Amino acid sequence: xxxxxxxxxxxxxxxxxxxxxxxxxxxxxxxxxxxxxxxxxxxxxxxxxxxxxxxxxxxxxxxxxxxxxxxxxxxxxxxxxxxxxxxxxxxxxxxxxxxxxxxxxxxxxxxxxxxxxxxxxxxxxxxxxxxxxxxxxxxxxxxxxxxxxxxxxxxxxxxxxxxxxxxxxxxxxxxxxxxxxxxxxxxxxxxxxxxxxxxxxxxxxxxxxxxxxxxxxxxxxxxxxxxxxxxxxxxxxxxxxxxxxxxxxxxxxxxxxxxxxxxxxxxxxxxxxxxxxxxxxxxxxxxxxxxxxxxxxxxxxxxxxxxxxxxxxxxxxxxxxxxxxxxxxxxxxxxxxxxxxxxxxxxxxxxxxxxxxxxxxxxxxxxxxxxxxxxxxxxxxxxxxxxxxxxxxxxxxxxxxxxxxxxxxxxxxxxxxxxxxxxxxxxxxxxxxxxxxxxxxxxxxxxxxxxxxxxxxxxxxxxxxxxxxxxxxxxxxxxxxxxxxxxxxxxxxxxxxxxxxxxxxxxxxxxxxxxxx
Amino acid sequence: xxxxxxxxxxxxxxxxxxxxxxxxxxxxxxxxxxxxxxxxxxxxxxxxxxxxxxxxxxxxxxxxxxxxxxxxxxxxxxxxxxxxxxxxxxxxxxxxxxxxxxxxxxxxxxxxxxxxxxxxxxxxxxxxxxxxxxxxxxxxxxxxxxxxxxxxxxxxxxxxxxxxxxxxxxxxxxxxxxxxxxxxxxxxxxxxxxxxxxxxxxxxxxxxxxxxxxxxxxxxxxxxxxxxxxxxxxxxxxxxxxxxxxxxxxxxxxxxxxxxxxxxxxxxxxxxxxxxxxxxxxxxxxxxxxxxxxxxxxxxxxxxxxxxxxxxxxxxxxxxxxxxxxxx
Numbered sequence: 001x002x003x004x005x006x007x008x009x010x011x012x013x014x015x016x017x018x019x020x021x022x023x024x025x026x027x028x029x030x031x032x033x034x035x036x037x038x039x040x041x042x043x044x045x046x047x048x049x050x051x052x053x054x055x056x057x058x059x060x061x062x063x064x065x066x067x068x069x070x071x072x073x074x075x076x077x078x079x080x081x082x083x084x085x086x087x088x089x090x091x092x093x094x095x096x097x098x099x100x101x102x103x104x105x106x107x108x109x110x111x112x113x114x115x116x117x118x119x120x121x122x123x124x125x126x127x128x129x130x131x132x133x134x135x136x137x138x139x140x141x142x143x144x145x146x147x148x149x150x151x152x153x154x155x156x157x158x159x160x161x162x163x164x165x166x167x168x169x170x171x172x173x174x175x176x177x178x179x180x181x182x183x184x185x186x187x188x189x190x191x192x193x194x195x196x197x198x199x200x201x202x203x204x205x206x207x208x209x210x211x212x213x214x215x216x217x218x219x220x221x222x223x224x225x226x227x228x229x230x231x232x233x234x235x236x237x238x239x240x241x242x243x244x245x246x247x248x249x250x251x252x253x254x255x256x257x258x259x260x261x262x263x264x265x266x267x268x269x270x271x272x273x274x275x276x277x278x279x280x281x282x283x284x285x286x287x288x289x290x291x292x293x294x295x296x297x298x299x300x301x302x303x304x305x306x307x308x309x310x311x312x313x314x315x316x317x318x319x320x321x322x323x324x325x326x327x328x329x330x331x332x333x334x335x336x337x338x339x340x341x342x343x344x345x346x347x348x349x350x351x352x353x354x355x356x357x358x359x360x361x362x363x364x365x366x367x368x369x370x371x372x373x374x375x376x377x378x379x380x381x382x383x384x385x386x387x388x389x390x391x392x393x394x395x396x397x398x399x400x401x402x403x404x405x406x407x408x409x410x411x412x413x414x415x416x417x418x419x420x421x422x423x424x425x426x427x428x429x430x431x432x433x434x435x436x437x438x439x440x441x442x443x444x445x446x447x448x449x450x451x452x453x454x455x456x457x458x459x460x461x462x463x464x465x466x467x468x469x470x471x472x473x474x475x476x477x478x479x480x481x482x483x484x485x486x487x488x489x490x491x492x493x494x495x496x497x498x499x500x501x502x503x504x505x506x507x508x509x510x511x512x513x514x515x516x517x
Numbered sequence: 518x519x520x521x522x523x524x525x526x527x528x529x530x531x532x533x534x535x536x537x538x539x540x541x542x543x544x545x546x547x548x549x550x551x552x553x554x555x556x557x558x559x560x561x562x563x564x565x566x567x568x569x570x571x572x573x574x575x576x577x578x579x580x581x582x583x584x585x586x587x588x589x590x591x592x593x594x595x596x597x598x599x600x601x602x603x604x605x606x607x608x609x610x611x612x613x614x615x616x617x618x619x620x621x622x623x624x625x626x627x628x629x630x631x632x633x634x635x636x637x638x639x640x641x642x643x644x645x646x647x648x649x650x651x652x653x654x655x656x657x658x659x660x661x662x663x664x665x666x667x668x669x670x671x672x673x674x675x676x677x678x679x680x681x682x683x684x685x686x687x688x689x690x691x692x693x694x695x696x697x698x699x700x701x702x703x704x705x706x707x708x709x710x711x712x713x714x715x716x717x718x719x720x721x722x723x724x725x726x727x728x729x730x731x732x733x734x735x736x737x738x739x740x741x742x743x744x745x746x747x748x749x750x751x752x753x754x755x756x757x758x759x760x761x762x763x764x765x766x767x768x769x770x771x772x773x774x775x776x777x778x779x780x781x782x783x784x785x786x787x788x789x790x791x792x793x794x795x796x797x798x799x800x801x802x803x804x805x806x807x808x809x810x811x812x813x814x815x816x817x818x819x820x821x822x823x824x825x826x827x828x829x830x831x832x833x834x835x836x837x838x839x840x841x842x843x844x845x
Contacts, residue, residue, distance in 0.1 A: 041658060344532065351536045353820040355786060356805060357543065360813065363806045364547040447667055451787060454669045473673045476688065480681045490670035497665035505661065 032432075035510040042506020048499035052492065056306030063297075067304040068462040070295040071287070073278040080215045081255060081270040084233060087209050088264070090134070090148045095164045100138065100146035108138065108148060133175040137168065147171065151207050153197070157223055159204045162197075166205075170197050174207055194227070232257065233266055240268065280482050290484045293472060294461075298484060302492060305464035309496070312380055312459075313446045317438045319384025320445075324391025325434070329422045331392065332399030342392070349389040358382065358448075362457025372460040379458055383445055394437055398430045432511040439504035443497040450493055466493045522833065529825040534593075536821045537814075541589045544810055545581070551605050551808035552576060579605070579810075592814065602811035606804050611815045614800060619782060621691060622789065622796035625712060626781035629719040630774070637724050638770065641731025645739060646758055656728065663725030672718045672791045679714060686714050689793040715792045719785055730773060731766065738765045768839050776831030779823040 026034065036042055060067075090109070094100040104121040111119035111128060118127050126145070129137045134150040151174060153167040162170075165183040173181035173191050182188040190198045197205040210233070212226050225242055232240040240255045255268045277295030281287055289298035331342035361382060365375055402408065403426065411421045452458030453467025461468065469489040473479045478486065556571035565571070576582045580591065595602060601611040644656040680688040687693060693707050738744065739762055747757045784798030793799065797816070804812035836842045 041654060041661075344528075347528075347532050348535050348539070351532055351821045351824050352539060353817050353824075356801070356813070356817055356820065357540075359786075359802065359805050360544065360547065363808070367553075443665060447665070450667050451669060454667075455790075467667075467669075470667075470670055470673070473669075479673060479677055483677075486670075486673065490667065490674070493667050493670065494662070494665055497667075498662060501661045501665050502658075505657075 032510045036506050039506040039509060041502045042510070045499045045502025045506065048495050049503060052306060052496045052499060053310070055492075056303055056310055060300070060303040060307060063300050063303060065297045065300040067300060067464060068296060069300070071278040071281070071291055071297065072275055072295065073281065074273050075276055076271040077274050078256070078269045079272050080267050081219075082221055082229070082268045083213050083215055084229065084266040084268065085211045085213075085264060087150055087152060087211050090136075090150060091152065092146055092148050093164060093167065094146045095144055095168075098143075098145040105148075108136075112136065131172055131175040135171050135175045137172070144168065151195075151209050152211065153205055153207050154223075155205045156203050157220070162205050166197075170205070170207060229268065280478070280485065283484055289488055290482070292469070292485055293475075293478070298469075298488070301464040301469055302466070302488060305466045305469055305489065306492060306496070308376070308459055308463055308465045309446050309449060309467075309493070312376070312383075312449050312465075313442045315380045316383040316387065316445045316449075317441050319381070320387040320391050320441060321434060321438055323384065323388035325395055325427055325430075327388065328392035328395025329399060329427055332396035333403060333418070333422050333426065335400075339396070343396070346389040346392055349386065352386070354386045355448075355451075357386070358452055359455065359457055362452060362455070366457065372463055376459055376463065379449065379452070383448060387441065387445070391434070391437060391441075394433060395427075395430050398433060399426050402426055402429050432507075436504055436508045436511065439500055439507060443500035443504070446493070446497055446500070466490075518836065522829070525829050525832070529829065533818070533821055533825065537593065537596075537818050538589055540817045540821075541592060541814065542585055544813060545585050545588065547808070551810070552579060552581065554808075596818070601815050604804065604809055604812040606807045606809040606812065607800075611812050614812065615797065615815070615819075618795055618797045618800045619784075621708075621712075621794060622784035622798060623781055625716055625719065625785065625789075625794070625796065626783075628712075629716050629723070630777065630781065632716070632720045633724045633727050634774065636720070637727035638731050641728045642735050642758070642763065642766070644728070645732045645735035648736065657732070660725035660728040660732075663721050663723075664729075666722055668718060668722050668787045669791055671722065672714070672788060675714050675718060687711060691794050712794070715785070715788050715794055718788050718791075722788075727773075731770060734769045735762065735766045738762045741765070768835075771838050772831050772835045775834040776827040778830065779826040783820050783823050 092100055092105050092108075104119075104124075104126065107119045107121045108126070108128060111117070112130075117129070118125065120126065124140050127139045128148075129139065131137060136148040137144055138146040138148065147164075147168050149171050151171060153162060153170050155162050163183075163186065166186050166189065169181045169183040170189065170191060173179070174195065178191070180188060180190045187199065189204070191207075192198060195207040196203050197207070206223065208226070208230065210226070210230050212221050212229065214221050222244070224245060228242055229240060238257050240257055241252050242255065243252045253270060255270050258267045258269065259265075260267065278287075278291045279293055279295055281291040281295075283290045287297050287299065289302065292298055292301060327342055327346075331339045361378075365378065370378070399422075408421070408425065411425050416425075449458055449465065450467030450470070453465045454471045456468070456471060459465035459468055466489045470486045470493075472482075473486040552572060552575045556568055556575055559565055559571045559575075560568040566574075573582075580588060583591070592602075601615075603609065604611050604614050607614050640656050640660075644653045647653050676688045680686050691708055691711050692704075693711070696704060696707055699707055739758075744757060744762055747761045748754075752761075782797070784796045784801070786798035786802055788794075789796045789799035790802050801812060801816040804816070
């Protein structure tokens with residue numbers, strides 16, 4: 001199978017039987033390589049691994065973002081700016097120095113509903129005068145003591161508060177449709193078509209049936225805004241644009257109006273621009289895989305996560321192999337009670353349920369709040385420490401059969417020291433199996449680490465790992481709506497582990513001298 | 518044979534003692550988060566004792582103030598007399614919680630083992646008989662994909678497609694919302710319906726290794742001399758493969774299946790947790806992360822016993838199935 005006959009050679013030249021060029025002799029290493037390269041699955045696995053290594057190690061260098069760099073975005077949030085109600089109940093205002101409490105108010109309403117013009121409360125008798133337009137004056141003993149109204153008199157911005165007499169006169173004028181009125185001790189006023197109250201041509205107040213309340217602290221609603229808003233409400237519009245008179249050119253604020261029929265309130269909402277973390281941002285040109293729940297770029301996280309997963313995998317396997325070779329080598333070479341002791345230790349390790357142990361230790365590190373970086377170190381040591389027995393068992397088995405062979409007798413005869421005999425002459429013969437077992441082991445270590453990180457007990461934030469990226473899927477909203485958060489990480493994980501398994505499988509076949517390929 | 522079994526059981530007991538000692542020491546070395554949390558909770562009640570006092574009292578109640586070795590000996594004594602203690606988290610005796618939860622885990626494990634065998638053995642044999650064909654590559658690749666799939670990712674994918682998009686199954690739990698209103702048959706169907714996805718996950722994740730094991734063994738058998746002899750006799754290929762080769766492949770298969778029988782009781786920790794199936798795995802995961810020492814101790818010891826039992830069973834079965842093997 002190793003020979004390739006070249007008969008007849010080009011040029012018609014005949015090789016003699018003992019010519020070196022007649023057969024191509026391949027070294028065992030070349031043979032293994034040739035068998036490996038013929039295995040299609042192994043080549044596919046190799047390509048997968050190269051892609052993932054380039055993605056994780058070189059991709060992380062090329063991408064302009066950092067592992068824990070957070071991105072921000074502007075979002076528009078609809079905040080309620082003002083609430084508007086139409087005043088449909090009577091309001092009362094008592095004259096200066098008089099009282100008109102809630103009990104006489106009730107008597108008043110009773111009187112208006114029964115159509116009476118007089119009512120009494122305690123010893124006082126009251127007389128009411130219906131001025132029209134839901135406006136009543138209330139007299140007691142000839143004096144004006146209070147008024148009841150639905151249209152409200154507001155004082156203009158920056159003007160002194162209007163007194164009771166002025167308000168009463170204004171409302172009376174409005175009810176009777178007059179355009180000028182005078183109040184005692186306050187002079188004359190005019191009332192224009194927009195229900196503005198003017199004194200000497202200056203606006204001092206206005207009358208309106210709408211109550212406009214600001215919903216934000218420190219925001220004063222201007223008269224102009226109110227008027228425009230009332231016009232919009234009267235027209236039944238749902239969108240309202242307002243340009244402040246003193247605002248710079250073109251600065252128009254847009255508001256949306258919603259009406260709550262139950263509470264009879266119009267809410268005027270303003271879309272405000274807010275600067276927030278770009279949470280679960282959709283894939284875009286800047287972020288090809290979107291952003292995660294903390295506003296970090298997913299592609300970058302994937303690359304750095306790959307680094308963490310691969311580095312952890314390699315370090316753990318190195319720990320496993322070193323411990324396993326030393327223990328297995330000693331055990332297999334010496335035999336006897338040393339072998340017995342080491343193998344019983346191996347048995348004990350086999351028996352310890354490793355997943356529960358890792359979960360318990362992870363939970364303990366959670367409660368101790370171990371620094372994420374140190375935690376990663378502990379994780380590697382732990383996984384390595386729990387994984388060495390299978391390597392030791394394999395190495396011991398191989399060495400048991402190897403040490404009976406003649407070349408070992410030869411090393412003994414030449415007087416080599418024991419460590420040299422074990423590590424120079426026995427262990428190299430185990431290397432093919434070691435390579436296979438560690439390639440397959442890399443895949444399973446990466447899976448274990450990912451599972452732990454998925455459960456929140458392995459690699460922790462701010463470090464990325466494929467497992468803790470996928471753990472976002474525990475939030476069922478993320479699972480259903482944001483595929484780009486967890487599916488790419490799962491695919492990366494699958495490709496890497498599959499790559500190691502394909503290559504490991506190909507190597508096992510290639511190293512196996514019984515294979516007929 | 519009898520001497521071998523007795524010797525192995527004795528060794529297993531010694532190993533078990535060390536394993537429980539290691540687990541006990543490990544658990545005791547950890548901060549007893551359960552006691553701490555409980556003391557914290559109790560001390561916030563109006564007029565309560567201080568946190569330190571509660572902690573000291575609780576430690577005494579739960580026997581955590583004794584030295585570790587003494588505590589272990591105490592635990593061992595109780596364990597040997599069949600007293601497994603009371604679970605802290607579930608506030609019932611450990612054995613009661615165990616009885617409640619083991620059933621569903623065992624059924625899940627059994628069904629998936631049967632399905633795995635039904636899928637893996639025929640496919641493994643086909644792959645071996647047609648070595649290096651396209652079919653063989655396909656089956657081997659599929660088996661390796663199954664081995665490489667992370668359980669949690671695959672389970673999430675299944676949930677996304679079958680529960681969210683198609684709406685065929687619930688994402689979590691063992692019983693539906695109207696479980697109590699169903700009759701016995703309806704309750705059975707409801708539970709079966711809820712177990713479809715977890716069992717599918719278990720089967721697909723673990724079918725690969727069994728398939729590869731069958732293939733490897735079948736290949737080894739097919740390379741044996743007696744197969745060449747059978748072919749030389751002029752037997753039909755069918756008869757060679759299904760009569761001569763397959764029977765010999767069964768030897769290692771029976772061994773490995775026998776060895777995995779104790780494992781049926783260990784529960785599938787990750788799968789049960791992902792689907793919130795109240796089996797032994799999910800229950801003990803909850804116990805572990807809340808620091809419930811009696812339940813955790815019991816579960817880990819139980820797992821260790823199952824592992825040892827599996828190893829022993831596999832050795833014995835090997836001798837029983839293959840008369841050439843003699844145990845000594």
